[in-house]
Amino acid sequence: DGGITQSPKYLFRKEGQNVTLSCEQNLNHDAMYWYRQDPGQGLRLIYYSQIVNDFQKGDIAEGYSVSREKKESFPLTVTSAQKNPTAFYLCASSTRDRGLNYGYTFGSGTRLTVV
Amino acid sequence: DAKTTQPNSMESNEEEPVHLPCNHSTISGTDYIHWYRQLPSQGPEYVIHGLTSNVNNRMASLAIAEDRKSSTLILHRATLRDAAVYYCILRQAGGTSYGKLTFGQGTILTVHP
Numbered sequence: 001d002g003g004i005t006q007s008p009k010y011l012f013r014k015e016g017q018n019v020t021l022s023c024e025q026n027l028n029h030d031a032m033y034w035y036r037q038d039p040g041q042g043l044r045l046i047y048y049s050q051i052v053n054d055f056q057k058g059d060i061a062e063g064y065s066v067s068r069e070k071k072e073s074f075p076l077t078v079t080s081a082q083k084n085p086t087a088f089y090l091c092a093s094s095t096r097d098r099g100l101n102y103g104y105t106f107g108s109g110t111r112l113t114v115v
Numbered sequence: 116d117a118k119t120t121q122p123n124s125m126e127s128n129e130e131e132p133v134h135l136p137c138n139h140s141t142i143s144g145t146d147y148i149h150w151y152r153q154l155p156s157q158g159p160e161y162v163i164h165g166l167t168s169n170v171n172n173r174m175a176s177l178a179i180a181e182d183r184k185s186s187t188l189i190l191h192r193a194t195l196r197d198a199a200v201y202y203c204i205l206r207q208a209g210g211t212s213y214g215k216l217t218f219g220q221g222t223i224l225t226v227h228p
Binding site: 033 | 149151157202
């Protein structure tokens with residue numbers, strides 16, 4: 001079945017370390033997105049990519065980096081510059097249909113905890 | 116970015132209809148209205164979307180006001196599995212924000228047995 005796979009589901013990181021969250025999709029979607037969710041809050045956009053080898057900053061990009069070398073993959077690196085990285089991270093994808101006749105498909109998330 | 120306003124929480128009884136309101140007074144002519152729901156510790160799930168006309172699918176119905184400044188998600192018979200946070204979102208169809216979803220706080224729906 002097609003879908004989005006995020007790994008790992010739980011991740012623990014020591015302060016000062018970089019960590020990379022994986023996001024893979026087999027839906028043939030052009031656009032991919034990374035969101036962050038804090039307890040009791042809505043989702044906030046970190047980075048997004050509409051085509052391979054191109055990406056844009058979202059609303060809270062500081063302390064994060066991404067790459068989009070393949071259509072299927074959009075990894076997110078949480079750097080040591082991110083001051084409060086403990087959160088639930090969600091990856092999503094969608095078609096780039098100009099009619100916007102499709103919704104987003106979300107992964108099941110990665111819960112990152114800094115210890 | 117165009118914003119949406121939803122009640123923080125709503126309650127319903129099982130088997131009864133639920134009407135979840137959303138205000139989006141600054142919506143532009145090309146913005147699509149999307150609804151998603153999220154269960155605890157899971158990614159959001161797409162529910163329904165529309166532009167101008169009312170929409171129905173197997174999960175829900177979407178009623179859009181004639182001036183498009185508000186919409187209502189209708190769950191025809193609530194079940195316990197419908198308890199979730201429901202997000203009303205405007206998906207922007209133009210400019211640098213093309214295709215982006217901007218999430219608000221959402222409505223926490225509680226369903227009582």
